[in-house]
Amino acid sequence: MKRGDRLVITSGILLGIGLGGFVDGILLHQILQWHEMVSSVIPPVDLVSVKVNMLYDGLFHAFTWTITLVGVLVLARAKDAERAVPVMRPLIASMVIGWGMFNVVEGLIDHQILGLHHVHPGANQLAWDAGFLAASVLLVIGGTMALTRTFSMPQLRAAH
């Protein structure tokens, strides 16, 4: 592994955190409207409480946007650095790792510890939260396996 590979992995994880946050915010908060950032402690039942949740969602998106931007800048730095393998495989694998990592941490802090919101509030909310965590752990495991495999493939190293 060379410096460029480390930068690609770092940028991939950052992009995974940022884009994964956007998937959560855009898909689950805005399109499906399963939950919002603080919808379990300030239920969006009137215009004011909807606006408070909207404000928290906006701040959440501001953070995901910033992380994504940092990921793009780190990837730009990796462009000219020496690498052992081509960019695409480690980038995709580390993006999957970053997405899963963020979801695990967010799921534990916001869903389980603080209870700010739940994935799909209602009768089976614990099952939805557990499923979200399990899927996120699978993303981390799958991404790590793909990344490890990428660096152990001699044909990739030889091709580069």
Added chain:
Amino acid sequence: MVSELWSRLSLIVINHVMCPSCPTQEAARDAFWSEGAALRVGGMIGPFVVTAGLLALVVSRLGGRERAGGELASKEEKP
């Protein structure tokens, strides 16, 4: 005349550009800072901070691996 124009312009900007539906925005701001705000804001920022810490851990371990690889390569180069 000018001051009246200025005040009317300010009113238009505040009501229609900067702060549409001000009463609900003000109420939302008050609700944002209501009891438990630190917990809610912490819960929003916390996952980013913790994940960044994990990322730093991963990157430092990769750096260690990179340095180890470099040392190995330099040893191999020496006769």
